[in-house]
Amino acid sequence: MRKFIFAVTTALAVGLISPVATASTPQQDVKAFQKYFTDRFPDVPKADFINGRYALNKDLRSQWENMEEFPLYEDAVDAGEKLFNTPFANGKTFAGCLKDGGVGTRTEYPYFDKSRGDVVTLEGEINRCLTENGEKPYKWKKGKIAQLTGYIAYTSRGKKFDIEVPNDPRALAIYEKGKKHFYMKRGQLNLACADCHQYNSGKMSRSELLGPAFGDLSHFPVYRKKWSSLGTPHRRFGGCNKQVRAKPFKAQSDEYKALEYFLTVMMQGLEANGPSTRN
Amino acid sequence: MAKSIKLRAKAKKGIVTLKALINHPMETGLRKNKKTGKLIPAHFIQEVTAKSGDKTVMSAVWGGAISKNPYLSFKFSGSKGDSITLSWVDNKGNSDSKTAKVK
Numbered sequence: 001m002r003k004f005i006f007a008v009t010t011a012l013a014v015g016l017i018s019p020v021a022t023a024s025t026p027q028q029d030v031k032a033f034q035k036y037f038t039d040r041f042p043d044v045p046k047a048d049f050i051n052g053r054y055a056l057n058k059d060l061r062s063q064w065e066n067m068e069e070f071p072l073y074e075d076a077v078d079a080g081e082k083l084f085n086t087p088f089a090n091g092k093t094f095a096g097c098l099k100d101g102g103v104g105t106r107t108e109y110p111y112f113d114k115s116r117g118d119v120v121t122l123e124g125e126i127n128r129c130l131t132e133n134g135e136k137p138y139k140w141k142k143g144k145i146a147q148l149t150g151y152i153a154y155t156s157r158g159k160k161f162d163i164e165v166p167n168d169p170r171a172l173a174i175y176e177k178g179k180k181h182f183y184m185k186r187g188q189l190n191l192a193c194a195d196c197h198q199y200n201s202g203k204m205s206r207s208e209l210l211g212p213a214f215g216d217l218s219h220f221p222v223y224r225k226k227w228s229s230l231g232t233p234h235r236r237f238g239g240c241n242k243q244v245r246a247k248p249f250k251a252q253s254d255e256y257k258a259l260e261y262f263l264t265v266m267m268q269g270l271e272a273n274g275p276s277t278r279n
Numbered sequence: 280m281a282k283s284i285k286l287r288a289k290a291k292k293g294i295v296t297l298k299a300l301i302n303h304p305m306e307t308g309l310r311k312n313k314k315t316g317k318l319i320p321a322h323f324i325q326e327v328t329a330k331s332g333d334k335t336v337m338s339a340v341w342g343g344a345i346s347k348n349p350y351l352s353f354k355f356s357g358s359k360g361d362s363i364t365l366s367w368v369d370n371k372g373n374s375d376s377k378t379a380k381v382k
C-alpha cells in the first residue's frame with residue numbers, strides 16, 4: 001500500500017497523472033452540445049432543430065409554412081441552377097470540377113483537406129473551380145455565390161451532415177479555433193455567440209426569437225427578409241459580429257472558416273434543408 | 280415585366296382563397312441612391328385586378344406604402360375549376376397578368 005501511494009504521489013508530482021480534466025475530444029463535444037439543446041428543449045424532436053426558431057414557436061412556424069407556399073428563395077435557386085449548368089469559357093463545367101460533381105454535396109462541407117492542410121468550404125470550392133478555369137471568382141457573401149450554393153443546398157435536402165474532425169493536429173487546431181470563437185465574448189456588448197444561441201436560445205432578444213446554434217447552419221444559404229436576398233453563412237457571421245459591436249472578420253477568413261467548421265461538426269446527424277427563410 | 284406573378288387558388292366549401300406573390304420593386308420615390316445621392320424615381324403598382332371568368336372579384340388601388348415584392352391573398356366565392364386572372368398596372372404604364380385554375 002505504501003509503495004502504491006508513493007508511486008502515485010511521484011507520478012502526480014512528475015505530472016504523469018493530471019488531476020485536472022483533460023481537454024474534450026470533438027466527438028465528446030458533439031455529444032455534450034447536442035445534449036444541451038435536447039435537454040433545454042425537451043419537446044423538440046432532435047431532427048426538428050434544423051428549423052431553428054420555427055421548431056420553438058408555433059406561431060412563427062405557421063407564418064413560415066405560409067411563406068413556403070411561394071418560397072422567397074425560389075428565384076435564386078433557379079438562377080443558381082442556371083449558373084451551375086452554364087459552362088465556363090473554356091468549355092468545362094462546375095459538374096466536372098466540384099468535388100463529387102457538386103449536385104447534392106452540401107453536407108460534405110466544410111471538410112478538412114489534408115493536402116491543403118486547411119478547411120474547405122463550399123464557397124471556397126466554387127471559387128477554386130472558377131479561378132482554376134480562368135473565370136473571375138464570385139464575391140463571397142451574396143449574389144451569384146449564394147445562388148449557386150442555394151441550388152446545391154436545394155439538391156442536397158434530406159441528406160445528413162456527418163462531418164467528423166480527422167485525426168490530424170492541423171484539423172483539430174482549426175476546430176478548436178472555431179470552438180473558441182463560439183464561446184468567446186466580444187464586442188462592445190460583450191457577448192459570445194453562445195450567450196445568445198446556446199445559453200439564451202429560445203428567449204426573446206428585442207423582437208426576435210433567439211434560434212439555437214444546434215442545427216443553425218443546416219438551412220444555409222438563407223434568404224433573409226432584411227437582405228431581400230440569399231446570403232452565405234459568413235455573411236451572417238459578419239452581421240452577428242457587427243450586432244454585438246465587434247469588428248467583423250472577412251468572409252472566408254480563417255476565423256469564420258473555423259467557426260463554420262466547428263458548428264457543422266456539432267450538427268452531426270441532422271438533415272440539410274437549405275435554403276430557408278428568416279427575418 | 281412579364282412573369283412577375285406567382286398564383287395559387289384553392290377552393291373549400293364554396294370559398295376560393297387566392298394567394299399571389301408579385302415581383303416588383305415598388306419604389307416609393309423617396310429613397311436616395313447611396314452612391315449618387317439622387318432620388319430613385321417612384322415605380323410602384325397602382326392597380327390590381329382579379330377576375331373570375333369575366334366577373335371582377337377584387338380590385339385594388341395601391342401606392343408606395345405597399346412593400347417590395349408584395350404578397351397578396353384574399354377570398355371570394357367560387358368553386359374548383361374556375362379560371363382566375365390576376366393583373367396589375369404600375370405608374371410607368373407597365374403591366375402583367377397571370378391566369379390559373381382554382382384547385
